[in-house]
Structures are given as C-alpha cells and as structure tokens.
Amino acid sequence: MFKGILINKDEQGYHAALQDIDDGVLPEGDVSVNVLYSTLNYKDGLAITGKAPVVRAFPMIPGIDLVGIVEQSNSKQFHVGDVVIQNGFGVGENHCGGLAQKARLKSEWLIPLPAAFTPKQSMIIGTAGYTAMLCVTALEKNGVLPDQGEILVTGANGGVGSFAISILAKLGYTVVASTGRMEEASYLKTLGASDIIHRDTLSNPGKPLAKERWAGVIDSVGSHTLVNACASTKYGGTVTACGLAQGMDFPASVAPFILRGITLAGIDSVMRPIADRKEAWQRLGEILKSDDFDNIAQEINLEQVIEAAGNLLNGQVRGRIVVNVQAN
Incomplete structure (x- = not known):
C-alpha cells in the first residue's frame, strides 16, 4: 500500500x-x-x-x-x-x-x-517549464530574434507564463506580460518582464487586424486572447499556442495570416517525441540557474x-x- x-x-x-x-x-x-x-x-x-x-x-x-x-x-x-x-x-x-x-x-x-537539476527543481519546471521552452524554440526556429521587437506572454502569472518570461529574458528578448493580477507586477518584473498589461486589453472581442506590436507571442489562454494576439502581431511574426485557460474556441479572421503572413504554431507537450523532450530539457539546463x-x-x-x-x-x-x- x-x-x-x-x-x-x-x-x-x-x-x-x-x-x-x-x-x-x-x-x-x-x-x-x-x-x-x-x-x-x-x-x-x-x-x-x-x-x-x-x-x-x-x-x-x-x-x-x-x-x-x-x-x-x-x-x-x-x-x-x-x-x-x-x-x-x-x-x-x-x-x-x-x-x-x-x-x-x-x-x-x-x-x-x-x-x-535536482529532483525538486525538475518538477518546479515540470510540464509548464518544458512547454515554455518548446514555445521559445518554436519562435527561434521561425526566425523571431531578440532585436525584432516585443514578445507577448499571456497568462503570465501561471507556470508556462512564468517560465516563458524567465527564459525569454535570459535570451535577450523584450517581454511584455499579460495578466489579470496586476498586483503581481513586481513578481513578473523580477522574472524579466519589461512591461505589464492587463488581460482585459486582450480578452474581449476585437478587430480582425489591430496595430502591429508583437514580434512573437507565447499564449496559454486561447479564445479571444489568442485571436487578439494574432491580430496585433507584426508582419512575419510567430504566435505559439499551448493552452486554453480562457477557452478552446478561436473566433478569428484569416486577415493576420494572409495580409501579414504570421504563423500560428501549435505546441503540444503531451505526445512530443523523446528527442524533442531531451533537447528542451538540455536547453533548460543551459539557460536556468539555481536562483531562478x-x-x-x-x-x-x-x-x-x-x-x-x-x-x-x-x-x-x-x-x-x-x-x-x-x-x-
């Protein structure tokens, strides 16, 4: 027993x-x-x-x-x-x-x-940190570089969001964190966020195309938040989608894809091949330090x-x- x-x-x-x-x-x-x-x-x-x-x-x-x-x-x-x-x-x-x-x-x-990593550190990372690393890798492989502009991280106070901010900041990216808990702004800035926006700016129905702002996005929220993130991504940018905290729906327009050529990259961590897992964990070991x-x-x-x-x-x-x- x-x-x-x-x-x-x-x-x-x-x-x-x-x-x-x-x-x-x-x-x-x-x-x-x-x-x-x-x-x-x-x-x-x-x-x-x-x-x-x-x-x-x-x-x-x-x-x-x-x-x-x-x-x-x-x-x-x-x-x-x-x-x-x-x-x-x-x-x-x-x-x-x-x-x-x-x-x-x-x-x-x-x-x-x-x-x-120690055993405990590996579980602090867990699926959340490993998924965040997969998202960052997808941005890199699609040519999103630190000098191209801001990276939006939604659901910033969650596990994926927290690790995404930390990893991106350590790699030299400028990170904007979206959260519903603005009282946690100091925590997010400690992780490496340069700016904090309230999730309400993204979570309601928006325009098919909005002003270009993001070079890339890591989204763990889905629904209208993901739609609005796509609508405000710069020409040729990449949006990674790995969660559905707001919902599974995607009430979007094709406009950002056919007029700005953005890429929406789905990130699955559940059935990911072992080779990809090992690569992600190796990079986490190279990027993260014990005080993180x-x-x-x-x-x-x-x-x-x-x-x-x-x-x-x-x-x-x-x-x-x-x-x-x-x-x-």
Missing part, C-alpha cells in the same frame, strides 16, 4: 480523495518508480475537480508530471537507482500518474533526470493537493506548485 490521490466515478458521482492505494491499481509498465515529487498543472486541476472530462479511465491517480527513483525495471534503458522524469503521454489521464508515492510506467515515456527557482514555486504535500487544485483553477496560484509526495 502507498499514499496517493485517487479519482473515482460511481453512482454517487465524481470524487477525488487522498487514500491508501493498493499496488494492484497501478497499470502495466516495464519500470516501477518510487516517486519523489510531482506537480499541479492546469490539467491536473481539471482532473481532480472534475470540471472537465480529462480523466479517461477510473480509478485514476492524477499527475501528469513526476520525478522518482527506479525501484524495478524490465527495460535495458533504465536500471534500479536511476532517477527519471515523466511528462505527459497521457499519464494522469488514462494511465495512473505522479500524485502518489508509487508509479508504474512505460520506459519509452521516461528520460533521465538532467544533471543540471527561488520565487517561482511553492511546495505542498499530498494532503494539500485537492484544495490547491481548486485554487489553481480559480486563478489564485502564482507560478508553480511542486508536490512532495513523500512528505507528511
């Missing part, structure tokens, strides 16, 4: 609880892991609260991220004692995830913990997860939540 968050759905409805879990609940996999840390992402919040049909099978242990020590392996890639990272691949949705003290996973989903983690995360234990999931969906969380699954 081990402790973890377990989600069930029955005639009484949908419910998540911290409980003792039998090893038999864990699905098939060739690597068993003693989990050290997990995280709370937006998708985890949806899964735990039941506010969206994220979970595909029951019972389910949520948690799309984890880092832990291999305790049993039938894989030639990983051996007992190795420290490994798991991000995505449907874990926490249709395969039991990281918000528990044990996990059983497929070896092809795992990568070794990068030498640049000081203000970006808070640590909680498993007993605090369910309450924190609700706070996350209500926009009451700044930066990242890392979960010490072994803590009392």
Whole structure:
C-alpha cells in the first residue's frame, strides 16, 4: 500500500480523495518508480475537480508530471537507482500518474533526470517549464530574434507564463506580460518582464487586424486572447499556442495570416517525441540557474493537493506548485 490521490466515478458521482492505494491499481509498465515529487498543472486541476472530462479511465491517480527513483525495471534503458522524469503521454489521464508515492510506467515515456537539476527543481519546471521552452524554440526556429521587437506572454502569472518570461529574458528578448493580477507586477518584473498589461486589453472581442506590436507571442489562454494576439502581431511574426485557460474556441479572421503572413504554431507537450523532450530539457539546463527557482514555486504535500487544485483553477496560484509526495 502507498499514499496517493485517487479519482473515482460511481453512482454517487465524481470524487477525488487522498487514500491508501493498493499496488494492484497501478497499470502495466516495464519500470516501477518510487516517486519523489510531482506537480499541479492546469490539467491536473481539471482532473481532480472534475470540471472537465480529462480523466479517461477510473480509478485514476492524477499527475501528469513526476520525478522518482527506479525501484524495478524490465527495460535495458533504465536500471534500479536511476532517477527519471515523466511528462505527459497521457499519464494522469488514462494511465495512473505522479500524485502518489508509487508509479508504474512505460520506459519509452521516461528520460533521465538532467544533471543540471535536482529532483525538486525538475518538477518546479515540470510540464509548464518544458512547454515554455518548446514555445521559445518554436519562435527561434521561425526566425523571431531578440532585436525584432516585443514578445507577448499571456497568462503570465501561471507556470508556462512564468517560465516563458524567465527564459525569454535570459535570451535577450523584450517581454511584455499579460495578466489579470496586476498586483503581481513586481513578481513578473523580477522574472524579466519589461512591461505589464492587463488581460482585459486582450480578452474581449476585437478587430480582425489591430496595430502591429508583437514580434512573437507565447499564449496559454486561447479564445479571444489568442485571436487578439494574432491580430496585433507584426508582419512575419510567430504566435505559439499551448493552452486554453480562457477557452478552446478561436473566433478569428484569416486577415493576420494572409495580409501579414504570421504563423500560428501549435505546441503540444503531451505526445512530443523523446528527442524533442531531451533537447528542451538540455536547453533548460543551459539557460536556468539555481536562483531562478527561488520565487517561482511553492511546495505542498499530498494532503494539500485537492484544495490547491481548486485554487489553481480559480486563478489564485502564482507560478508553480511542486508536490512532495513523500512528505507528511
């Protein structure tokens, strides 16, 4: 038996609880892991609260991220004692995830913990930081350079937004952060934002084309925010889309694409090939330093997860939540 968050759905409805879990609940996999840390992402919040049909099978242990020590392996890639990272691949949705003290996973989903990071630091980064790095890489590959102008980061106080600001600033970009919590302006400027705008300037229906401002955009919000970001992106610029905090809809015009030649790049972190993952984590190791983690995360234990999931969906969380699954 081990402790973890377990989600069930029955005639009484949908419910998540911290409980003792039998090893038999864990699905098939060739690597068993003693989990050290997990995280709370937006998708985890949806899964735990039941506010969206994220979970595909029951019972389910949520948690799309984890880092832990291999305790049993039938894989030639990983051996007992190795420290490994798991991000995505449907874990926490249709395969039991990281918000528990044990996990059983497929070896092809795992990568070794990068030498640049401690286990806790790797989960402060988690899917959020790894996704932010994928977005920055997409901007770079599409030729968006620091001297071309401002980069807009929406959902700036969230995990993706926080890491996107930090990474971009360290690479020499001028970053404008969009947030609904202007009281967090000092936090965002500490990360490297040069200017802060209120999310209301982007979140309502706008014109098909607006004044050109952004050389590039990292958007984790979707809906009208993404539409307006596209409408105000400079000729030839690139907008990366990786989230849907405002909504899944995209009520847009083709005008920015056919009149200004902008690129809308979709960023998927869940099924990303291992080679791309390793590249992203390597670059994170080169860019981020130990003091970059000081203000970006808070640590909680498993007993605090369910309450924190609700706070996350209500926009009451700044930066990242890392979960010490072994803590009392």
